[in-house]
Amino acid sequence: MIPDEVQCREVVNVLTDYLDGALPAEQRAALEQHLLTCEGCTNYVDQMRTSIGLTGRLQEEDVPQAVMDKVLQMFQDRLPS
Amino acid sequence: MSGTEDGSGSRVPGWIPVPRTPGDEAPADDGLARLRRGDQAAFAELVRRLHPTMVRVAGGYVSSRAVAEEVAQDTWVAVIEQLDRFEGRSSLKTWIFRILTNQAKTRGVRERRTTPFSSLVTDREAEPAFPPDTFFDESHRWSGHWAQPVPAWELPEDHLLSDELGHVIQRAVDTLPPAQRLVVALRDGQDLSAGEVCAMLELSEANQRVLLHRGRAKVRAAVSEYVERLGAKV
Ligand SMILES: [Zn+2]
Numbered sequence: 506m507i508p509d510e511v512q513c514r515e516v517v518n519v520l521t522d523y524l525d526g527a528l529p530a531e532q533r534a535a536l537e538q539h540l541l542t543c544e545g546c547t548n549y550v551d552q553m554r555t556s557i558g559l560t561g562r563l564q565e566e567d568v569p570q571a572v573m574d575k576v577l578q579m580f581q582d583r584l585p586s
Numbered sequence: 587m588s589g590t591e592d593g594s595g596s597r598v599p600g601w602i603p604v605p606r607t608p609g610d611e612a613p614a615d616d617g618l619a620r621l622r623r624g625d626q627a628a629f630a631e632l633v634r635r636l637h638p639t640m641v642r643v644a645g646g647y648v649s650s651r652a653v654a655e656e657v658a659q660d661t662w663v664a665v666i667e668q669l670d671r672f673e674g675r676s677s678l679k680t681w682i683f684r685i686l687t688n689q690a691k692t693r694g695v696r697e698r699r700t701t702p703f704s705s706l707v708t709d710r711e712a713e714p715a716f717p718p719d720t721f722f723d724e725s726h727r728w729s730g731h732w733a734q735p736v737p738a739w740e741l742p743e744d745h746l747l748s749d750e751l752g753h754v755i756q757r758a759v760d761t762l763p764p765a766q767r768l769v770v771a772l773r774d775g776q777d778l779s780a781g782e783v784c785a786m787l788e789l790s791e792a793n794q795r796v797l798l799h800r801g802r803a804k805v806r807a808a809v810s811e812y813v814e815r816l817g818a819k820v
Pocket of ligand 1: 539
C-alpha cells in the first residue's frame with residue numbers, strides 16, 4: 506500500500522487488523538494518511554466503532570426469570586450458613 | 587492480508603480506541619470477593635450479563651437451544667462449585683467462558699456434532715461482505731474507492747440505547763454463520779481479547795480475525811439498514 510494509492514476497499518479489508526493493532530507499521534501509517542483525506546472511510550471507521558460498541562449491548566439481554574431463580578437458588582444453597 | 591500475530595490488543599498510536607476493558611489486562615476486581623462472600627446481587631448481575639451469551643456460544647456446539655441452555659446452567663453449577671478454587675489468573679469472565687466452551691465441546695462430541703469451525707476453510711473463501719458495486723471497478727479512474735458516499739450515522743443518544751436497536755444487534759449476531767457468531771459474541775459482545783478467544787475456541791489468530799471481520803461487517807450493515815429506515819421515517 507503506497508500512501509497515495511490506498512484504496513477504500515483496502516481500508517475496509519484491513520480494518521479489523523488495524524483495530525486489533527495487528528497491521529504492520531507502514532500499512533498503518535498509509536491507512537491513517539488515507540483517513541485524513543477520505544470522508545467515506547472516516548465515516549466507515551466511525552460506523553464500525555459504533556457498531557462494535559453497540560454489540561456490547563448483548564450484555565443487556567434478558568435472562569428468563571425461571572432460569573435466574575434456579576441459578577440464584579443454587580448459589581444460595583452453596584453457602585455455608 | 588498479513589499482520590503480526592500479536593493479538594494482545596496493542597494500541598495504535600494516534601488512534602482513539604473503542605472504549606472497552608480488555609479482558610487480558612490484570613484481572614480487576616470482578617466482584618470476586620463479593621461472590622465468595624455469597625453476595626446474591628453480585629451473582630445475579632454476573633448471570634444477567636453473561637448467561638444469554640453463554641447460551642448463544644453453547645448453541646454453536648450442540649444440537650438445540652434447549653441443550654445449549656442446559657450447558658449454560660451446568661456451567662453455573664461448575665462455577666459455583668469451583669469459585670473458591672478459582673485462582674484469578676484470568677478474569678472471572680474468561681474463566682467462566684472457558685468452562686462453558688469446554689462443557690459445550692464435550693456435549694457436542696457426545697452428540698456427534700461437528701464443531702462450528704470445521705467448515706472454516708470454505709467460510710474463509712465465502713463471498714465478500716459487500717455487494718460488488720460498493721467500490722468502483724478496475725475500469726474506473728477511482729478504482730477501489732467508494733462508489734457511493736458513506737454517510738455519517740445520525741444516531742441520537744436515545745436511539746443508541748433503544749430496545750429496538752438492541753434487538754437489531756441481537757438479530758444480526760444470531761443470524762451470523764455459527765463460527766462468526768461465536769467470535770463476534772465473545773470479542774465484541776463480551777469484550778474478550780483476541781488471545782482469549784483464540785485459546786477458548788482453538789482458533790489461529792488469523793482465522794479468528796477473518797471471522798471477526800466478516801461478522802462485524804454484517805452487524806454494521808444491519809445497523810446501517812436500521813439507521814436508514816430511521817432516517818426515512820423522520
Ligand atoms: Zn477511502
